Each structure stands twice: as C-alpha cells, then as structure tokens.
Amino acid sequence: MPAAAIPAPPWRAPKKPPAARQPLSAEAVLSAALRLVDRDGLDALSMRRVAQELGTGAASLYAYFANKEELLEQLLDRVIGEVPLPSPAAPDWADEIKRSCYASRAVFCAHRDLVKVARASIPVGPNSLRYTEAMLAVLRGAGIPDRIAAWSLDQLSLVVVADAIEAAIHAERGRRTEADSAPYFAQVRDYLANLPADEFPNLVAMAPTMVEGSGDERFAFAIDLMLGGLARHARGGDGR
Amino acid sequence: MPAAAIPAPPWRAPKKPPAARQPLSAEAVLSAALRLVDRDGLDALSMRRVAQELGTGAASLYAYFANKEELLEQLLDRVIGEVPLPSPAAPDWADEIKRSCYASRAVFCAHRDLVKVARASIPVGPNSLRYTEAMLAVLRGAGIPDRIAAWSLDQLSLVVVADAIEAAIHAERGRRTEADSAPYFAQVRDYLANLPADEFPNLVAMAPTMVEGSGDERFAFAIDLMLGGLARHARGGDGR
DNA sequence: TCTAGCTTCGAACACTGTTCGTGTCAAGTA
C-alpha cells in the first residue's frame, strides 16, 4: 500500500508561483512601462524592470517589441493620445493653437521625463498622426499656406518638446516649484554677476534678467514669438 | 663576472610598452574624445574607448573628470569654441544673427552627433559664455529689451541645436545629401498619402508638402520665423 | 636613503540591451 501524501522532494519542488498573471500582451507591457516611468523616471525603465513589473523575464518582451526603441516609441504615442485635439471650429485659431501647446506641455510634464524620447520629429504613431492632422486643420483653416503650416507645426512641436524636457530636467533635480528653483536661479545669477566685467559686460549687466521669469512665462513667450512670426502668413495679412 | 644581457624572465616581463605617451591631461583626454566622436560617432564614446585611445585604462580619466557627463560638457564647450563670434558692429543685426546661427549649425554638423549632448540649455563653459555674451551684444545693440533678448537667445539656441540634432540623425542613418534622403522622404510621402482619407484629409492632401524642402530651407524658415517675431521688438517698431 | 604623497590603472561591481535554446502548454490531427 502506498504511503499517503508523500511530500515532493524539496530540491525539485520550487517551480514558480503562478502569480495569477494575465497572458501578457503589447498593451500590458506598455501599461507596465508607463507605470514604471511615472513612478521612477525614464532612467529606471530597463527591459528587465518592465518585465519584473509583469512578473516575467526581459526576453519575453521581445515577442511584442523588436527592441527598446520601439517600445519607447509606442509609449510616447500612447501618452500623446492623452492630449485633447484642437478644434478647427475654434473662433480664434491662434488662441486654439496656443491652448493646444499648453495642453501638450501639461501632458508631457505629467509623465516625468518620458518626453526625452521625443527626438525624431517625424511622428508615426496613430495618436501622433491624429494630433498632427488636427493641428493642420486649424492652421489651414486660418488660411496659412500648406508649406508654412507644415514647417511651422514642426517648429511648434519642437518648442513644446524642448520646453517640456527642460521642465522635466528641473523637476528631476528637485526644482519642481518656483520656490524650489529660487536658490538655484539665485546661484546662477550670482555666478553671472561676478564674471569679469570687462570681458562679459552684457552678461554681468543682465545677470538678473537672465534668470528672470518662471517656466510658464518663458514658455508663453516662446509660443507667442513663434505665433507672432506666423501670424503674418495667416488670412488677413500680417496679423497685427 | 656577470653575464651580459640576461633576458628578463618572460613570465614577469610584459610590464607595458612605454607607448611614448605624454603624461595625460584634461586637454589630451578631450582631444582624444573629440577624435573618437568625429571618427565613430557619439555612441562609440565610452570611457574605456577614450582611455584606449590614450593607451591607458578607463579609471585614469576620473582623475580629470568627475564623470562622463562632465567630460561631455567640456567637450561640447570646446566645439562651441569653434564657432566664430558675431560682431555687434555689423550693419544689419538680424543678418548677423542669422549668419551666426548658420555658422553654429555648420560647426555642430561637422562633429557628427556630438550636439546631442546639448540638453541643459544654460551654458556654463567659457566658450559658451563668450558666445552668449557676443549674441547679447548684438541683440541689445539692436535696441531689443533685455528680457526679450535673453529669452529669444534661449529660443534661437534651441532651434539651432534641435535642427543640428535632426541633421545628425539623418546623417547617421546614411542620409547625408539630398540625393541620399530622397528615397526615404518618398517613402514617408507615400505612407502619408495612403492614410485613410476620411480620418486624415489634411495629411493626405498635404503629403507632398510635408516632406518638401531641404534641411537648409527648413532651417532658414525656422530662423526667419523666429526673427520675424523678434523684429517687432527691435528699435524702429515692428520691423517690417 | 628613506619616507610621503600623488598619479596611474587592473580588477571588480552592478548594471544594461539583446540573443539563444530550452521548456511549457494549448490546439489540431490521427
């Protein structure tokens, strides 16, 4: 008669806990990756850690993404999908563009430094395409010629991304609010003010000005500068 | 009588070949690093390979640079030193600024993708300071208010750097000349043209326009857009 | 001549992205 309940040999036992994980998919990987970036920042996003978040190994991810770059690309597109699309029916086109730029910046800043991956400016993801389409509709609706519209949109995106990256860098270094940043900017100002005045007369004189203005103010200025140059191409002449 | 010319025991011998190397210095490290970037690109620049270029080990570099970031920072400043400074005595300030932006772009592009390291926009190296000083002199000389001058300079640098990065990315992928790029752009154009026309009417209609214009033309447009917005702040009103 | 301090750097650490080959399991076929 066989002995009941023979314990499994311990050295052969461990297997793995089923972990109750759903069967893995590109969607699940992206969600895990985004969770990780939001929690620990872009530098913490390694293939191993994403896999760990899903209770698996790094090799499994390569079934859904050719490489890390592709994963990041799709992750960025997913975030861009959070940006509300501008409406071509808005009464003031310039205002609508401006509002949309602010919205983009806000979305990027809400995901730590993920925006750093936005390098190659040509957008290919579905959400990026939708956004580009909507922006083009607004610009063309304002009577801006196609060439100007296409190139300006490039430049606007560039400014938004660059500004979001800068904001993210500051935030990562603990300068999240204006109050947090004050000591840092004061330091920069003092450094500039104490340069040799004969070689750097302008920098010395402008030291306070150089660090003036909040991130929001500088961003607003950049967008306005761009739109100011753009307005003269819109319907109705030079746009003043 | 001692035997002459006893060969050293081979198993203890190797030591190292003197390699006729000068005693290592921050300058020498930077030169080696720049040589490496120019030859093999930024991705090839690892501490080990820079050290190898100098016939030593990676650990030696840390006597001169706190870390890789500091090395890259100084490397970039060195390259910025190659840009000729704009002259405040130029007859047309806008033209001088434009010329300087072109010169910067050319210098960046001459060093492969090194420009990618230009992220934190606040410049601290001596050459960056000299360049900023000279640009500020031109802008202030044009009667542009200090705040506007400071913020615009930020934006101009941003555009120059971003454009140089984009050019570098294209170049790294073998699209160095316009002829090299043609097949790639044709591909992008066809992709856009074949999107569903009901969801992307503007992108489909503008497909040829989206890829129109050489890198130089687009860069010129970006700078002009910026200067167009800036001109209205210069002495003499809105600058048309 | 002997010591003190500085420069140099081999070896090691803890990571990274990516690939290979095995292992597992469900569906389809005989």
Add this chain to the structure above:
DNA sequence: TACTTGACACGAACAGTGTTCGAAGCTAGA
C-alpha cells in the same frame, strides 16, 4: 484518447556600459 505541432515564455549567457577600490609606481622633500 494519444500524439504531434507550433507558438509563446523565459533562464542563462554575452558583450558591453559607468564607476569605485586599492594596490602599485613614481617623484619630491627630509
């Protein structure tokens, strides 16, 4: 029901990274 097939999963390994430690070698001062 038994067997095969194919897709998915993933541990282990590879070649590389930035950085640190501690032991050597060298030079200058006593």
